[in-house]
Amino acid sequence: MSIKVRYFASLKESLGSEGVELFVTEPLTVEQIWSQATGQVGLPDNILVAVNMVYVDQTVEITDGDEIAFFPPVTGG
Amino acid sequence: MIKLLAEAFDPFEEVKRFQEQSAGSACAVGATSIFIGTMRDFNEGDPVVSMFLEYYPGMTEKQLKDIVAEAIGLWAVLNVLVVHRVGDISPGDPIVVVAVEASHRGDAFDACRFIMEALKSKAPFWKKEQLKSQKSRWVGNNSKGYAPE
Numbered sequence: 001m002s003i004k005v006r007y008f009a010s011l012k013e014s015l016g017s018e019g020v021e022l023f024v025t026e027p028l029t030v031e032q033i034w035s036q037a038t039g040q041v042g043l044p045d046n047i048l049v050a051v052n053m054v055y056v057d058q059t060v061e062i063t064d065g066d067e068i069a070f071f072p073p074v075t076g077g
Numbered sequence: 078m079i080k081l082l083a084e085a086f087d088p089f090e091e092v093k094r095f096q097e098q099s100a101g102s103a104c105a106v107g108a109t110s111i112f113i114g115t116m117r118d119f120n121e122g123d124p125v126v127s128m129f130l131e132y133y134p135g136m137t138e139k140q141l142k143d144i145v146a147e148a149i150g151l152w153a154v155l156n157v158l159v160v161h162r163v164g165d166i167s168p169g170d171p172i173v174v175v176a177v178e179a180s181h182r183g184d185a186f187d188a189c190r191f192i193m194e195a196l197k198s199k200a201p202f203w204k205k206e207q208l209k210s211q212k213s214r215w216v217g218n219n220s221k222g223y224a225p226e
Contacts, residue, residue, distance in 0.1 A: 006133075008131060008133055008201065008203060009131050009203035009205070009215055010203070010205075010215040013215075050133075050136055050201075053133070053135055053136035053139050054139075055199075069133060069136070071133070071201060071203070072203065072215070072217075073217065073218050073219070074197075074198065074199065074200060074201050074202055074203065074219070075202060075203050075204045075215075075216040075217075075218065075219050076130070076132075076161065076172075076173070076196060076197065076200050076201075076202025076203075076204070076219075077114050077161075077172065077173050077193060077196050077197040077200075077202070077219065
């Protein structure tokens with residue numbers, strides 16, 4: 001299964017990456033994706049998560065073809 | 078109508094165009110509420126010389142569309158305009174315009190405020206400030222729009 005992982009704003013800068021393509025053999029949770037993509041254990045509290053451009057919580061399972069985005073609190077307007 | 082612009086814009090021209098395009102319902106419009114947000118030259122006590130506004134192409138537009146749809150479901154709104162800047166911004170530049178047309182002022186005021194506050198907390202935009210001190214920093218959080226109860 002192919003999963004597109006994206007980072008934005010300060011998270012993109014601190015990780016030094018715009019994202020990564022992950023190839024996994026089974027559906028993973030948001031937190032498992034975070035760990036595989038970044039090598040970090042545990043998703044920081046203030047990070048927001050969107051799957052296919054919809055906000056989700058950490059319990060959602062990510063499946064083939066999904067785009068998952070991690071980003072800090074939004075500051076528009 | 079939702080627009081993301083990478084160049085500086087005149088909010089009053091945008092509102093004028095919006096009103097021209099929604100002229101079909103002009104006779105039903107009894108109230109237009111307009112919010113314009115502009116960039117300050119200071120933040121958290123520091124002089125700010127410029128700002129970069131990052132966004133998530135696709136999701137930002139989707140979130141704005143969902144917020145407008147929610148407002149239309151909650152209030153008797155006739156037409157809505159949301160214009161938001163992205164990219165490099167200078168102090169004094171407009172960042173956002175929300176205009177809401179309704180038959181009555183209560184709906185126009187409340188829907189306009191709702192859209193602005195929802196945009197501030199849900200729409201994926203991020204500001205990076207360039208300070209006069211040569212340092213740069215990401216804005217960590219938007220301030221609360223409503224007074225604490």
